Amino acid sequence: MNATPFHAGELAIQQRVGVREQMAGAGAAGVRDYMPDQHRQFFGELPLFFIGALDGAGQPWATMLVNDAGFVSTPDARTLHIAGGMLAGDPLQGQLREGAHIGGLGLVPTTRRRNRVNGVIAAIDEAGMRVAVTQSFGNCPQYIQDRVQTPVPAAPVPQVLRAAVLSAQDRELIARADTFFIASANLETESGRGVDVSHRGGRPGFVRVDDERTLTSPEFVGNFFFNTMGNLLGYPRAGLLFIDFERGDMLHVAVEAEIIWEGAQLRAFAGAEQLLRFHVREVVRNVGALPFRWSAPKPAAQVARTGVWEEADRVLQAAALTSAWRPYTVTDVVRESATVRSFHLEPADGMGVAAHVPGQFISLRVPVDDASRIRSYTLSDAPNGRSYRISVKRDGAVSGWLHDHLAPGARIELLGPGGDFTFEQGTRRPAVLLSAGIGITPMIAMLNGLLVNGSRTRHRHPIYFFHGARNRDEHAFAERLQTLAAGHRNLNVHIRYSGGEAEASDIANWQSSAGRIDLDWLRSQLSFDDYDFYLCGPAAFMQQMYDGLRSLNIADARIRFEAFGPASVRRDAPAATSIAKPTAPVPVQFAQSGMAALWDGSAGSLLELAEAKGVPVESSCRSGQCGSCAAGLVSGAVEYTRTCGAELAAGQVLMCSAVPAAGSAAIVLAL
Known part of the structure; x- marks a missing residue:
């Protein structure tokens, strides 16, 4: 497509989250005004097809059409033909007409493959509906639950229940749902005008039933097209479809949506970028209408790092406990290198974990030599709403005690999280992460938070990660770094081994070399344009890096660091503080x-x-x-x-x- 495929609402969302420039090229390449051959073949094999359309009152509805495989066909690359498939009692029954916009989605749960097609109804007759395609594009398989469908006889006369609010049975279905579909529309602008239907998936409990008239759902990292949110920005009415995979019911919910960009609930929900709050306008439940039942799902890999509302509520409750010592249980111990072990910790007091931002730390209180010792350790993973992970190098009495005494089932006292060494949200500058030794822990947490789901990134600008280790045996998270580099082209990793040789790699943006990280070497790797720098490691390393960067006129405010114990960096610029300088020493x-x-x-x-x-x-x-x-x-x-x-x-x-x-x-x- 020569012009941008995105309308004003989609562009506004992309601008707000900082991806508009990057999506300008990706959108033109990914969205076509014709269906490629592989999509045409895919649609022709489907026994199910999801559509979104407006009724006569302008209300979007999402629904599923069901018929024998082949009922969706493509006479040519710009025409989609749908031969029936609408079930009795469907809220769109009798509502579709020539000239109306329609959104289509083909999805196969067992392969997690899906393709989208939007267009205008060119003709409707007894043979079916012919759609003139305006947009065609594929979606990645994120958040799709693997289910196997089995044909069963549909109810002879399905019962259709209509209401203005959600019934107790409706609320029960939504509360345990791991999948729903949403139809939305852009009616405000001619460019990109149309209707869209999209898939949403998560762990059971990811949709909150606030009351009989209100639902709240998270928006996870997606393809950055923002079709649904862009539509809702200008036209907040939407249609939701929940499927009872065990009983064959279809639950259609007409709603008005609002986008929630910030707040405690959003921060508490693991993996959520925004929240959508749905206000119910009308409910249609088609009981036993579907001629299929489905097996228990195999969850999508991406949902493991996302939350549910029960956990989010516990996170909110735990936010008030960050200044109190609490008992935690060690659930797992993982060897990360010859000297580093990761300890996975879950609350032992029945409460949740408080939310944290990658880069923050917790403090432990442990009995060593008949005395209570306190040490702080960076949380070495992004939030998951259920547990913490710290990664500790054996180096001293306290860390040695942790290595020797903490096994699965052990108890430990924990305080926090806290700290302000975090990645600057919303920045459009390239980031440089510099670490050495166990200083890798905040960096791996930041990377795990920024780079998600195989290839998605929350920071669509270059990230340079330079790390110093003694040798490969003492390099924690080496395999994880290679996996991240292989999946994310904006990440560039270079490892320096001070006591070992470089390793060969077939990953273009992952390399290693022998030697130490110093300023001369760093200047050979960077053009020293406009970067944000993050430092963590031994005291001498951080001071050397800080002084070197300042000597290159890098602003003090662009250099961030974290240090525990006596490893504080001496800044050559005054620290930001509200305390006035004394009039006399x-x-x-x-x-x-x-x-x-x-x-x-x-x-x-x-x-x-x-x-x-x-x-x-x-x-x-x-x-x-x-x-x-x-x-x-x-x-x-x-x-x-x-x-x-x-x-x-x-x-x-x-x-x-x-x-x-x-x-x-x-x-x-x-x-």
């Missing part, structure tokens, strides 16, 4: 160590001031969440640069987030 006395210092506002916190003077301070998360840096305040007053979640005993302060209060003459700390 404030003396700070560390009573136990006998050290003294002056705080003039250049240090980011009292913790950094203490570290600069060599005063030993226990620390972990460095963001006010875990409480491990708590110290006694002997005299003076402090204020905080951030909202902290850790609970403190009377007379204690969090060193990582505290600075002398305005007007303080002096501070004395019991360190």
